[in-house]
Amino acid sequence: MKSDNKPDVCVVGLGYIGLPTAAVIARSGCKVLGLDVSQRVVDTINRGEIHIEEVDLDGLVQGVVGRGLLSASVDVAPADVFVIAVPTPFDKDHAPDISYVLAAGRTIAPVLKAGDVVILESTSPIGTTEQMRDMIAQMRPDLKIPGLTRETPDISIAYCPERVLPGRILEELTNNDRSIGGITPRCARKALAFYKRFVRGECVTTDARAAEMTKLVENAYRDVNIAFANELSMVADRMGLDVWEVIRLANRHPRVNILSPGPGVGGHCIAVDPWFIVHGAPEDTPLIRTARGVNDGKMHHVVAKAEALVEAHPEARIACLGLAFKANIDDFRESPARFVSSRLARKFGSRMSVVEPYAAELPIEFTDTGVTLIDIDEALETCEILIVLVDHDVFRVVPLAERAEKLVYDTRGIWPDHPRVVREDAAALALAG
Numbered sequence: 001m002k003s004d005n006k007p008d009v010c011v012v013g014l015g016y017i018g019l020p021t022a023a024v025i026a027r028s029g030c031k032v033l034g035l036d037v038s039q040r041v042v043d044t045i046n047r048g049e050i051h052i053e054e055v056d057l058d059g060l061v062q063g064v065v066g067r068g069l070l071s072a073s074v075d076v077a078p079a080d081v082f083v084i085a086v087p088t089p090f091d092k093d094h095a096p097d098i099s100y101v102l103a104a105g106r107t108i109a110p111v112l113k114a115g116d117v118v119i120l121e122s123t124s125p126i127g128t129t130e131q132m133r134d135m136i137a138q139m140r141p142d143l144k145i146p147g148l149t150r151e152t153p154d155i156s157i158a159y160c161p162e163r164v165l166p167g168r169i170l171e172e173l174t175n176n177d178r179s180i181g182g183i184t185p186r187c188a189r190k191a192l193a194f195y196k197r198f199v200r201g202e203c204v205t206t207d208a209r210a211a212e213m214t215k216l217v218e219n220a221y222r223d224v225n226i227a228f229a230n231e232l233s234m235v236a237d238r239m240g241l242d243v244w245e246v247i248r249l250a251n252r253h254p255r256v257n258i259l260s261p262g263p264g265v266g267g268h269c270i271a272v273d274p275w276f277i278v279h280g281a282p283e284d285t286p287l288i289r290t291a292r293g294v295n296d297g298k299m300h301h302v303v304a305k306a307e308a309l310v311e312a313h314p315e316a317r318i319a320c321l322g323l324a325f326k327a328n329i330d331d332f333r334e335s336p337a338r339f340v341s342s343r344l345a346r347k348f349g350s351r352m353s354v355v356e357p358y359a360a361e362l363p364i365e366f367t368d369t370g371v372t373l374i375d376i377d378e379a380l381e382t383c384e385i386l387i388v389l390v391d392h393d394v395f396r397v398v399p400l401a402e403r404a405e406k407l408v409y410d411t412r413g414i415w416p417d418h419p420r421v422v423r424e425d426a427a428a429l430a431l432a433g
Contacts, residue, residue, distance in 0.1 A: 006030045007080035007117075007194065012104045014041050014072060016052055016268075016331060017121065017162050018085035020169045023057065025083075026064035028198040033079060034072040035107070045072040053330035053358055054169050078111045081194050085121045085162070087268065088128075094275040096125045105132040109139040114154040117190050121162050123215050123269060125276040129159040129208040133183055146183040158182045158191035159208040161215035166267070166329040177201040181211025219273035220288050225259050226270070227291035230298040233261035237301075244413045263389050263411040264299040264336025266325025271295070271334040299336045302411055303343045306387050309409055310348060316407070318348060319379035322390020323356040323363070330358035337389035338363060344387075345369040355379045357394050380406075388412050 006029050011022040014036040026032040036042055044051045048062040064070040086100040101122050108118065118136070120129050130147070136157070137145040146153040159181040164172040178195055180203055182188025188205040195203050206214075229247070236243035247258045265271045274292055278285045310318055325335035332338050341354055342365045350370030354362060362373050376394055379386065380402050388395060391412040400417055408418050 006197075008078075009033070009081045009083065010035055010076065010079035010108065012076075012082065012084045012108065013086035013100075013122075014038075014045060015085070015087070016054070016166065017164070017169070018083075019045070019050065019052065019061070020054060020057055020164075020173060021083060021085055021121070021162070022070055023060045023064055024170060024173045024198055026069040027060060030069070030081075030197065032064075032070045033077055034070065035074070035076055036072060037074060039074055042072040042074055045070070055167055056170055060170065076107050076111055078113065080115065081117045081119065082108045082112075083119050083121060084108075084132075088122045088124050088272075089268075090272060090275050090279075095279055096276045098124060098128050098131065101128060101132060102135055105135050106139065109136050112136070112140060112143060112155055114143070116154075117156045117158070117187075117194060119157075119191050119194070120159045123161055123219075123273055123276075124159070124212055125216075126209050126212050126280055128212060129157065129181070129183065133157050146187050153184070153186070156182070156184075156187040156190035157208075158187045159211045160191060160195065161211060163215065163218060166326060166331055174199060175201050178203045179206060179211045179214045180204065181206045181208040181214075183208055213277075216273045216277050219270045220277055220291075223265060223270050223274045223295060224287060224291040226262075226265055227294040229259045229261040230264070231294050232258070234298065234301055237305075244416060260413060261298070261411075262336065263302040263340055265295040266333065266335040266337070267331065268333045271325075299339050302336070302340050302389075306340065306344055306409055307347065309387075309407065310344070310351075310385060313385060313407065316351075316384035317382055318344070318352040318385045318387065319355055319374070319383035320344060320352065320387045320389055321355045321376070321379070321395050322388070322392055323354060324358055324390050324392070327391045328358075328393055332359075332363065338365075340387075340389055342366060345371040353379060353383060355395075356390075357392060385409070388414060 009025050009030050009032045011018050011032060012035045014034045022032045022034045034045060041051050048065040050058050050061050084104045086104050089097050091097055133145060137148055143154045144151050146157055160178055163176055178199055180188050180191050192203050192205055233243040236246060250256050250258055274288045278289050320341040322337045323332050323335060323341060325331055345352055345366050346369060353372045353374045355374055355376050385407045388410040391414045396414050404419060
């Protein structure tokens with residue numbers, strides 16, 4: 001470690017979590033090397049620019065790159081602390097894929113030295129940190145590895161999951177509490193000392209497996225609660241009730257806080273992480289599995305309602321508002337809005353347009369559909385049916401006067417004042433049709 005006691009840091013993976021993390025660490029005064037497999041991403045960052053959309057990230061990256069505290073490369077280099085922030089997707093059977101994590105471990109193993117700290121941040125199934133540890137041990141038999149030696153280990157290995165909200169990542173990386181799980185208590189203490197350099201929230205130490213489970217539990221809890229709201233919206237649909245009114249009244253109870261329904265659940269966390277728990281204990285997770293089914297099923301429910309509305313107005317032009325998985329970001333991973341829009345695109349083709357202020361072009365599944373990407377002003381001028389799938393601020397602020405004559409299917413509840421709104425209820429759909 002350098003004489004100024006600020007460790008050199010290598011962040012592996014420069015995506016939605018890795019790049020903000022690297023920038024925040026660099027802001028604390030540490031010299032950070034960001035490692036990514038994409039030369040385009042590396043070149044973009046080395047110019048002081050960013051390849052993702054996140055509030056205030058552009059200015060921070062420009063600043064730390066300009067000060068020489070952050071650089072990017074496709075080639076690994078020695079460091080004192082290695083932070084791994086790579087994807088952990090699942091396959092078609094919902095089995096977790098940790099190949100990116102293991103690949104990151106193989107990448108850094110050759111440059112590890114005594115005293116180094118390795119921290120996995122990627123959301124991972126239980127036991128992944130130990131698997132990465134075992135792989136490093138196989139590649140580096142010259143190092144004493146924690147949990148596998150009775151002597152003082154040469155390196156420390158820990159797991160510390162991110163828990164941030166897109167659109168507020170920089171703030172939450174700094175202010176949120178962190179769960180730091182070490183392979184051993186000594187590993188946890190070493191990782192704790194590192195995080196205290198840039199985290200103002202409380203840092204709580206535990207073991208690696210408990211920290212891995214904690215992250216999965218947090219997102220499964222949210223998925224279950226969203227599933228209740230989405231199931232309620234479909235019940236209200238069948239009974240001809242306004243689900244938004246029902247939720248508003250129910251939440252007046254002092255111990256009730258029902259979340260808002262939507263077209264489904266998206267993003268790389270809530271739509272993915274519960275499956276890691278189900279995969280690890282399939283016989284003991286009926287509630288978590290059912291919640292996933294409800295939230296995925298809501299997307300098909302929205303497609304069916306949207307199709308019915310459009311088919312009832314065969315001459316009308318349609319605008320789907322939003323592709324991102326949540327408001328005011330450019331992240332389309334596992335997005336229910338993207339799913340719904342692409343299904344409608346295949347059926348209605350050139351009658352349909354998409355409004356997504358955070359996209360420069362439509363995703364690949366819209367190729368050859370005849371669907372165009374337009375802005376909200378053009379949608380209001382040319383489309384008779386508006387299908388609200390994302391609650392971007394630019395959609396929220398459209399005044400009633402500009403949309404009063406439109407037919408609206410509002411899956412987010414952003415326009416409760418709309419006189420011809422198709423809410424989550426069959427009676428409104430019948431009236432509109």
